[in-house]
Amino acid sequence: MASIKDILIEMKNLSELMVDLAYSAVLFNSKDAANEVLKLENKVNGLNYEIKKQSLVAARSVEDAEKLTALLEIAEAAESIANAAKDLADIVIKGIEPHPVFKMVMEEAEELIVSVSVQSGSELCNKSLGELMLANRTGMFVIAIRRNEDWIYGPDKFTMIREGDALIAKGTEMGSELLKKLANSEIEVDEIADIVDEESQSQFDD
């Protein structure tokens, strides 16, 4: 079962990353990001095949089979989400320029996606994502990093941020503001809590 569990974790993680990457690809008209989505979709297909195979081996009784069926349906759902991400990425691959309305959609949706450029002197430079804990401090999740001509997709806590990186991140409007200011070295990490407090206070006053 360990293997079935690990496959499903990877399918869930990848399908969610793919949706974020696909929206980013359309938003920033990035063929690189779109191609990564296509590559990941192949990977998710392969994992879905693998989990079906493993489930057939694991089923020992009718009851087993029923419970495993639910796991397979979850895997199918992850694959459907991955397919939807691929369809989004295909828009970019086909070279269709996104309608200007799409940019407005992404700016007004609940979860924003932004690209911020890490300037020299920013506190983010030469720190790992794990150390920075950006998600916990700002509500922003880094989806991908563009470094010169290379991309890092789905960075983990060990990924280091370097000067000049473009961070593609998703989160709230306030989080986007905080991340931009951190990347511009307009603010330091230890000022975030006070800024959020002030903003929270102003919500109170309204």
Add this chain to the structure above:
Amino acid sequence: MASIKDILIEMKNLSELMVDLAYSAVLFNSKDAANEVLKLENKVNGLNYEIKKQSLVAARSVEDAEKLTALLEIAEAAESIANAAKDLADIVIKGIEPHPVFKMVMEEAEELIVSVSVQSGSELCNKSLGELMLANRTGMFVIAIRRNEDWIYGPDKFTMIREGDALIAKGTEMGSELLKKLANSEIEVDEIADIVDEESQSQFDD
């Protein structure tokens, strides 16, 4: 175009909420949450029909039509994601108990979903989500609130948290810990930054 934009924003928001709600429904074996996903899926279908109709009216030239086609493909992708969420919710509606492995998958995936109960004396009580800015302070996004027998799905910044509420939220492992401690009144909001600093420091030491 305003209407097309607004429909697409709603489709994107709803499809993402549906995926989170559907995973929550399976995780907590909640027919209420699953039924909400089914209801929202109907809504997304209706919105997809509406956006197609509006696009036909808006297209004035071949160039227009091409750009609008990309918007419609984005709407289709949102509907596919909504359909995948419906398939997940159907597992719960069919009464299939989730395999114990699924709970482990959700605990080890990158984005966790947790349910935390707001205790009397918690600083969360009688504050709005907007004021609390939980997403920016902890990285946790509240997906739904269970209050007695009622549910609030996709709460907004005006939604008040009350004693006894069960908050269904997604985010990081560290964020889940912070939210649980806030809800248990083990910590106050203004202690979060120091706790995250300490955790960040320990990442440094490793």
